[in-house]
Amino acid sequence: MTPSSLPQAFRLALLLIVLCLAHPALADAPWTPFTAQDASFRVDMPGSPTLETRERWFPASRFVSTVYKVRRGADVFGVNHTDLPGAVLFVTSNRYILKNARDGFLESSLATEISFEKSEVDGHPARQLIYDIPADAENPAQRGTAKLLFVGKRLFIFYAEMDARADPEQSAQEVQRFFRSIKFGPES
Secondary structure, eight states: OOTTHHHHHHHHHHHHHHHHHHOHHHHTTTOEEEEOTTSSEEEEESSOOEEEEEEEEOSSOEEEEEEEEEEETTEEEEEEEEEOOHHHHHHSOHHHHHHHHHHHHHHHTTOEEEEEEEEEETTEEEEEEEEEEOOOSSSOOEEEEEEEEEETTEEEEEEEEEETTSOHHHHHHHHHHHHHTOEEOTTO
16 A cells, blocks of 8 residues: 555545445344243343342232343343232223332432323333433433333333433434334233
8 A cells, every 4th residue: 555545545434434334234233133032022122131120028929020221332122021910900090000110210310201102012001201310429310211111910011211411312212222123912
C-alpha cells in the first residue's frame, strides 16, 4: 500500500464500521431467544438472563416470584412472574391485583408513573406502564416500559428500562423488539 492510499483505505474502513453499526441485523446480533425453565414463555433478550427468586409471606399465603433479568450497560430487560393461589384470584379482581402490582413495581424502583393504559401481549389483554426512574449513584436516569398481565393464575411483568440519554428512536426499537418477541407456551 502506498502512502497516498492510506487515507483512502482509512476512509473505507471507517465507512464499513459505520455501516455495520447502522445495519439493523448487525445491531441485533447479540439478541437471543430465551425460554423459561417451565416453557411457559419465550422472549428475545440481549444476552443470557440471570435468575433470581423472591419470596413474600402474606397472611393468606406465600408468594414466590421468579425474575429473569439481563443488564446491558444501563439498560435492563426483565421478566417477573408470580403464581397466585386460586383463592386470592377468587376473592380479588385482576384489575385490583394489577393496580397493586403496578404500585409495588413503581415503589421498588423509586419510579414515577407516566402512563398506565390498556395493551396486549401475544393476544392476551395487558396493561402497559410507562415510567421514569431517577438517576442514582450507579445508574443514569432511565425510561421504563412494563407490560403487566395474567396468563392463567400467573401474573407476568415484562419490562425494559432504557438509558434516558440514549437515542430515543433506537431505544424505542429495542423496546418494541423485546415486547413483540414474547410468546406464551401451550401450558400457559
